[in-house]
Amino acid sequence: MWASLSQGCYWVCMRRRSRTLRAWLVILFFTLHLLLVLMVLSMNQSPCESLSNPDTQASISVSIHNASTSVSEAATAGSDITEEEIKGAAEDLAKLFALFSHPLYNLPTPPVPDSDWLLKVRTKTKEELHSTQQLLSANENGYDPVQWNSSTETHPPWLRFHLGISRWQMYGHKDHNLPMLIQQLAAHRIVSAVQKSGGTQLKLVMSFPNYGQALFKPMKQERDEETNVNLYYFSDFERHNAEISAFHLDRILGFRRMPPVIGRLVNVIKEIKDITTDHKLVTTFFTSPAGNWCFHGQCSYYCSTEHAICGRPHMIEGSMAAMLPDLSLAPRRSWRSPWRRSYSRSKLALWETDSNYCDSVKTTPPYDQGTRLVDLIDMSILDFLMSNMDRHHYETFEKFGNDTFLIHLDNGRAFGRYSRDEPSILAPLEQCCRVRRSTLLRLRLLSLPPYRLSDVMRGSLSRDPLASVAPLLTEPHLSALDRRLATVIQTIHECLQQHQWHSDVIYDDITDYNG
Numbered sequence: 001m002w003a004s005l006s007q008g009c010y011w012v013c014m015r016r017r018s019r020t021l022r023a024w025l026v027i028l029f030f031t032l033h034l035l036l037v038l039m040v041l042s043m044n045q046s047p048c049e050s051l052s053n054p055d056t057q058a059s060i061s062v063s064i065h066n067a068s069t070s071v072s073e074a075a076t077a078g079s080d081i082t083e084e085e086i087k088g089a090a091e092d093l094a095k096l097f098a099l100f101s102h103p104l105y106n107l108p109t110p111p112v113p114d115s116d117w118l119l120k121v122r123t124k125t126k127e128e129l130h131s132t133q134q135l136l137s138a139n140e141n142g143y144d145p146v147q148w149n150s151s152t153e154t155h156p157p158w159l160r161f162h163l164g165i166s167r168w169q170m171y172g173h174k175d176h177n178l179p180m181l182i183q184q185l186a187a188h189r190i191v192s193a194v195q196k197s198g199g200t201q202l203k204l205v206m207s208f209p210n211y212g213q214a215l216f217k218p219m220k221q222e223r224d225e226e227t228n229v230n231l232y233y234f235s236d237f238e239r240h241n242a243e244i245s246a247f248h249l250d251r252i253l254g255f256r257r258m259p260p261v262i263g264r265l266v267n268v269i270k271e272i273k274d275i276t277t278d279h280k281l282v283t284t285f286f287t288s289p290a291g292n293w294c295f296h297g298q299c300s301y302y303c304s305t306e307h308a309i310c311g312r313p314h315m316i317e318g319s320m321a322a323m324l325p326d327l328s329l330a331p332r333r334s335w336r337s338p339w340r341r342s343y344s345r346s347k348l349a350l351w352e353t354d355s356n357y358c359d360s361v362k363t364t365p366p367y368d369q370g371t372r373l374v375d376l377i378d379m380s381i382l383d384f385l386m387s388n389m390d391r392h393h394y395e396t397f398e399k400f401g402n403d404t405f406l407i408h409l410d411n412g413r414a415f416g417r418y419s420r421d422e423p424s425i426l427a428p429l430e431q432c433c434r435v436r437r438s439t440l441l442r443l444r445l446l447s448l449p450p451y452r453l454s455d456v457m458r459g460s461l462s463r464d465p466l467a468s469v470a471p472l473l474t475e476p477h478l479s480a481l482d483r484r485l486a487t488v489i490q491t492i493h494e495c496l497q498q499h500q501w502h503s504d505v506i507y508d509d510i511t512d513y514n515g
């Protein structure tokens with residue numbers, strides 16, 4: 001008996017020791033691979049470039065921190081992260097940085113004229129400033145006193161984000177503020193949570209001590225759940241990981257037409273129930289039979305006990321989107337998409353039956369001028385890649401009239417299905433046979449192994465705070481991206497074959513680029 005006990009102890013001790021050894025080896029391998037990535041990066045970038053791109057630098061340090069934390073957590077938990085997986089993660093990140101350093105993402109752009117910024121800082125008079133500060137510090141619970149003035153250095157990240165929105169993009173490719181904004185969305189203390197009205201499904205507006213705000217959409221489905229085949233697109237649940245992944249995809253495609261979205265674990269009690277001033281919301285909290293904290297809020301769909309949002313037991317995942325400037329400062333216009341679906345079980349939309357539908361769209365304002373049509377086609381390419389059938393409307397900033405980018409909001413119904421594609425989402429491209437040259441060139445780049453879309457997406461998503469819980473997109477979703485990308489490129493090639501002139505299909509928005 002003693003012999004078997006001591007033998008048992010020997011094996012347990014040996015296993016423990018080899019586990020610790022393995023954990024150290026994993027961390028060592030990971031560190032070495034990250035060093036390799038940094039070396040590759042420093043070789044790819046001139047010293048001047050690397051200095052001028054603090055966004056990349058900051059993102060690298062954030063990702064190293066995130067990735068090494070999750071790897072060491074996984075290692076201590078005894079999980080089986082293989083050497084190949086660690087190597088793969090470092091390679092994905094290296095591909096992402098190589099993509100963002102490519103000339104196609106760094107095209108020279110003329111300086112933005114004053115009238116092309118969405119907002120301008122107006123210096124308040126001393127009296128105005130004094131009365132606002134008194135009001136803010138006296139009335140608001142949990143908020144910091146306002147410390148900023150007209151000098152940019154004093155502005156919090158959310159304000160810098162608002163001031164960085166221009167006629168053609170939501171933020172710049174080398175926006176130094178982005179990592180700070182993302183960091184605050186991920187970690188800043190939540191001082192208020194109220195339900196956002198409008199829309200069909202539950203979402204909350206969260207406020208931070210520096211007056212920044214975010215739109216929180218809680219997790220409603222497991223990430224690997226495929227949309228039920230018998231559900232219509234308009235009754236599908238929204239997915240928090242789709243909102244997050246859409247932001248990464250939009251950025252990787254070089255559009256930058258979405259406000260930044262990150263994933264966050266939120267405490268249902270401390271960060272919602274205890275601090276909300278929304279009395280209606282409070283009445284919807286309950287504990288489930290399993291002892292988890294749940295709530296359902298009030299909205300026109302799925303806001304009932306049967307569709308409650310539940311923590312485990314109180315922590316819940318969700319997406320946090322940076323809030324756009326208030327409508328009173330920057331009004332937006334909502335446009336009905338010409339390729340909107342019928343939202344009916346029996347009716348078809350006109351574009352589904354009329355093969356010459358685009359001819360009439362092309363001659364109808366605002367699609368008859370400027371970039372509106374090719375921008376709509378960009379949006380349909382984005383939607384096809386992530387299989388989003390729910391793009392009924394899009395918005396623009398009213399200030400910029402018709403010559404401006406389309407805001408890609410509301411992506412919660414994307415990434416619902418990976419086993420099949422939905423060709424009808426590409427109808428605008430297929431029927432109009434028109435595409436921006438910059439978009440086509442970036443799509444081609446993303447189809448090449450050194451910049452493969454699935455790899456750069458995996459790399460980009462690994463930097464999200466929720467990636468340490470589980471990958472934001474499962475592998476079948478990532479492979480679907482590559483498959484769909486090939487379909488988009490093929491569709492454009494077919495268009496080119498059908499048309500006599502290249503310029504009939506390609507809208508050359510980058511005439512100086514000869515890459």
Ligand SMILES: Nc1ncnc2c1ncn2[C@@H]1O[C@H](COP(=O)(O)OP(=O)(O)OP(=O)(O)O)[C@@H](O)[C@H]1O
Binds near residue numbers: 323
């Ligand atoms: N980041 C944001 N900042 C400010 N407003 C936003 C943001 N995202 C969405 N909104 C606004 O909130 C409203 C609802 O958002 P969203 O469309 O994402 O929700 P939804 O419940 O899916 O709506 P619907 O059912 O109409 O599709 C929209 O009118 C949109 O203008």
Ligand SMILES: [Mn+2]
Binds near residue numbers: 199412
């Ligand atoms: Mn929606």
